[in-house]
Amino acid sequence: DGVDTAHKTAILSSLAYGEWFGMKPIHVxxxxxxxxxxxxxxxxxxxxxxxLGITKQMDDDVEIRVHPxxxxxxxMLANIADVYNGVLVSGSPVGExxxxxxGAGREATASAVVADLVDVALxxxxxxxxxxxxxxxxxxxxxMLPMNEIMSxxxxxxxxxxxxxxxxxxxxxxxxxxxxxxSIRQTERQSLDNVSLQIMTHLAREQNINEAVAEIEKLDCVxxxxxxxxxxxx
Numbered sequence: 001d002g003v004d005t006a007h008k009t010a011i012l013s014s015l016a017y018g019e020w021f022g023m024k025p026i027h028v029x030x031x032x033x034x035x036x037x038x039x040x041x042x043x044x045x046x047x048x049x050x051x052l053g054i055t056k057q058m059d060d061d062v063e064i065r066v067h068p069x070x071x072x073x074x075x076m077l078a079n080i081a082d083v084y085n086g087v088l089v090s091g092s093p094v095g096e097x098x099x100x101x102x103g104a105g106r107e108a109t110a111s112a113v114v115a116d117l118v119d120v121a122l123x124x125x126x127x128x129x130x131x132x133x134x135x136x137x138x139x140x141x142x143x144m145l146p147m148n149e150i151m152s153x154x155x156x157x158x159x160x161x162x163x164x165x166x167x168x169x170x171x172x173x174x175x176x177x178x179x180x181x182x183s184i185r186q187t188e189r190q191s192l193d194n195v196s197l198q199i200m201t202h203l204a205r206e207q208n209i210n211e212a213v214a215e216i217e218k219l220d221c222v223x224x225x226x227x228x229x230x231x232x233x234x
Contacts, residue, residue, distance in 0.1 A: 053065075
């Protein structure tokens with residue numbers, strides 16, 4: 001459900017931006033809604049699906065969110081699997097740096113606990129409880145953007161009836177909300193009333209995409225809830 005990732009993201013975000021955000025303002029969505037056909041579709045489009053914690057500075061504002069994300073298969077994060085975690089930092093002028101290692105398991109947990117105990121012992125030995133300050137207060141951003149205001153690309157999977165005009169009706173809803181389509185494809189029919197329509201969008205505002213999804217789900221040619229996944233071209 002993304003909760004563990006959200007806790008890690010909250011801590012890292014606070015270290016980066018000098019304010020304790022806590023969990024309440026962070027958008028969190030896990031991987032329960034991801035199906036095998038979404039994983040296959042992402043792979044065919046050149047992407048991998050990963051659960052990401054994203055902290056991003058846009059001008060002087062910061063956005064913090066956790067959700068499944070399509071990322072290019074040739075990106076560094078796409079190749080992290082099993083019990084390994086990765087933290088990708090993009091800076092100026094250093095560019096991208098990746099911190100990679102085990103995030104779970106007996107050995108990784110034991111190593112982290114022992115390291116903390118050693119730090120405590122050193123603090124006691126030298127009488128310095130802030131020998132290495134973990135967190136320095138000092139707000140380094142203007143506002144935290146609400147989720148509805150973030151800009152992203154999106155992957156949409158819509159189960160529809162296989163009949164003329166369906167694609168046009170869906171495209172019209174997206175167009176009316178100012179959402180531009182990057183690519184669209186329809187898979188071979190499973191049945192007359194169950195065809196998968198897969199759409200990739202250009203950058204769009206979260207609120208606009210949510211409003212479009214709500215309208216699309218009301219169309220009589222749409223059979224199920226729309227599957228929506230963010231896209232990050234990292």
